[in-house]
Amino acid sequence: MASDAEPTAVKKSSALHRQYDWLRGYGPAVFSEDLVAAIIVTILLVPQALAYALLAGLPPKAGIYASIFPLAIYALFGSSRQLSVGPTAVVSLMTAAAIATIPEGQRLVSAAALALMTGGFMLIFGLLKSGFIMNFVSRPVVSAYITGAAVLIIISQLRHIFGVSSDGQTALSLMQTLLSNVGDAKSVTMLIGGGSILTLWAVKKYLAYGLYKIFHLKPTTARIITRIAPIFVVGLCIALSAGLDLSGRFGLRVVGDIPAGLPNFAIPALSLVAYEALLIPALVIAVVAFVDSMTIAQTLGARSRTRVDADKELLGLGASNVMAGLTAGYPVNGSLSRSAVNFSAGAQTPIASILAAAFMALTALLLTPYLTALPLATLAALIIVACFSMMEFKNLWRTWVYSRTDGLTAVATFLAVLLVGVQWGVLVGVVLAMALHIRATLKPHMARVGRFPGTEHYRDAERFNVETDPAVITLRIDESLYYANARYLEDKVARLVVEFPEVTDLILMCPAVNKIDASALSSLHEINKRLMSANVRLHISELHSHVRERLHRSDFIDQLTGQIFLSQHEAMETLRSEPDWSQFSDHIDMH
Missing domain, CATH: 3.30.750.24 (STAS domain)
Structure with missing residues (x-):
């Protein structure tokens, strides 16, 4: 009997190791490195989850919910060891555009439905072995799209810096409503928002260099401290807001009450017509989220000398988005900043992401009361400073100098994001790139x-x-x-x-x-x-x-x-x- 059972056990073990090859040699030393990385990523993720939920036009809890189970699910099904999945700036902006015309009371459930459909598309693509679809989105298009989205995000967040209202889905409409209301700007809000931007920018630009030169810290340690420094800025703003009662005395807008606890598992209750209206946005988000995540995963894979499987990435991202939809979240994808921190902090395996998800669950259970007084202007400052590094105008100029055809595609994508809307920018870029390629082959050299x-x-x-x-x-x-x-x-x-x-x-x-x-x-x-x-x-x-x-x-x-x-x-x-x-x-x- 034992001899019959032994081959079965060996087969199960080998299958498990093929699926999770990082389990080989996993021990306390590797776990300790994953644990440290998880703690550092969580410190970065908490304010980002709140900020990106604000960007998506959703309650803060949606950002926290989207950072718990989706993060753990990707760790189980994805192929990258260091990719950190959760709310990101670009996908949050696309979510905001997709649900902008939906009544406010239905936006949270609509965002969850959008995540469910986005994950469904990804799972279908993954089962059909369609990882090659990222080949149709050229790097100039991705660069121009992200740059245009960064500019649009900055414009959309200026209303929180000035403390006024602003509506619209394009740069022109946002600027028009912002300028018409700028006379109502609140000085305290501008002081908090502007001060947060300057502080976060200075920290990002000079802190690592100062820690290295003055305190002689290792470059890696200095970079990690710089990455997690925004949490101290957030803590200071919460202390000022709560201690001076800036909300009650000067009308400073704050996050407000965040329900404590974990989300319930449920299929978003929407009509079939509502699901149909989200079909195209979900497809576009699925393509953009996959291309963006795959680019990050390949970069980290090259640095860590590990292989990234495009089809497995589709399955991992699809499963994580489905989980986001079932747990009152919204669409998620790989984050460049958090993934870079995860890698720099020494994460060795996806266990780091599972631990980070556990810490986010503890945050949802225990720490939400301490976030009530967090100013929206501070969250907007976090988003704006994060967008500074997303703008790649130098790359766009190099593309234009090298190839007028690729340059034209990039410029058209950038302008489409600003003037038509973020959800159509990548589509314009892909269609134009393919049309120009076909035109070039009509009269070959x-x-x-x-x-x-x-x-x-x-x-x-x-x-x-x-x-x-x-x-x-x-x-x-x-x-x-x-x-x-x-x-x-x-x-x-x-x-x-x-x-x-x-x-x-x-x-x-x-x-x-x-x-x-x-x-x-x-x-x-x-x-x-x-x-x-x-x-x-x-x-x-x-x-x-x-x-x-x-x-x-x-x-x-x-x-x-x-x-x-x-x-x-x-x-x-x-x-x-x-x-x-x-x-x-x-x-x-x-x-």
Whole structure:
């Protein structure tokens, strides 16, 4: 009996280790490092959870709820060891945009439904092995989107700094209502908000350097202290607000009562029509949250030399969002700042995230009464200072200088976020990037090439001083051939034949042709026929083996008037015209 049970136990153990490879060698030493990292991340997460709930237009408790069970669930199903999942600035802003038109009493349950649907989309993508979808969102689009979202977030939070009301989903509408109400700004609120911004900015910019230079702390320790320093700013503002009764005496807006306790598990009670209205926002949030989280996870994975699985990330993020929806939270994704702190603090395994979730649960149970007097202006300052590091204008400028096409896509994405809305910015960027890519392939670069004298290297005849033969023309094709650019190739060949009437052989040089579809094959047939009627033979050189194998499935090679050469040099050596040897004759006329 024991011998039968032992293989079963071994199989279960090996399956467990395949799923959670970080369990190998896990012991007290690793646990202590995870524990320290969890404590530090929790210190950072508490004010961020409150601040991002404010940004999403939700009660503070939604931010705390979204930081408990979703964080633990991702640790169980995700593939990154250091990614810290929870409320983030961009997804919070997208949530605010999605529920902006919903009556205030229904926003909390609508946000939970949005998280449930976002997680559902991610789970479907994960089960379909669709991790490749992040390849369709280019880095310039992501950079521009995050930069535009950061600017929009800052504008949206200015109302809390001035203590006035401001409505709208675009930069123009927000600024318009803000400026119309700025006359009602409260001086105490501005003092708290402005002072918090300056203090947080100074801490972020100079504290680590000061700790390193003056107190000779290790760089890693100095950075960790700098990361958690905002909790002391928050504590100071709470003390000032409560001790001086700034809310009662000067109208300072504060967080107010936060219900103590853990959330109940329940499916968001909304009508089918309400769920349908959230369908598109949920899909957009799912794509943005996955791309953003995957970028962070890959960066940390490279630094820790661990592998990140895109499909497993979809399942982990999907499960965490479903849990957020079932526990009165709102959509979540990976946080760059908290993940960086988690990594710097020495987190070795996802146990650090599970411990952080436990600490957030204790916060919900025990510490919420101490957060009542927290000024909203301080939370807005936390958000604004966090957005300073999200703006990547230098990257946008580098993109514009390097590639006007990518630069145009980035600028359009940035402006779309500001002028149309955050939920449409990434969609505009993706669609425009794909449209410009298709446009570029409609007329691919095709160059007539010649040989560098005395070598086997062939380059563009219009850009280099190379040898050419008017009877043997070579056209290099720098793109795969498919239905959209096939007729362009026909026109290009026709122009060459007219331009060089002496041509007897035309070589299509195909080092960059990775595919020839059925439409392009028909065009090659037509080119072969037209050249044959003009007494010009068609040849092909440097064709990839897999493309050549596919051509063998058709009768094109049998009908080809010329040959298929392994290299361009072989083609030219075979087809080049014999020189007129009479001009080199050494015969001497004696008459």
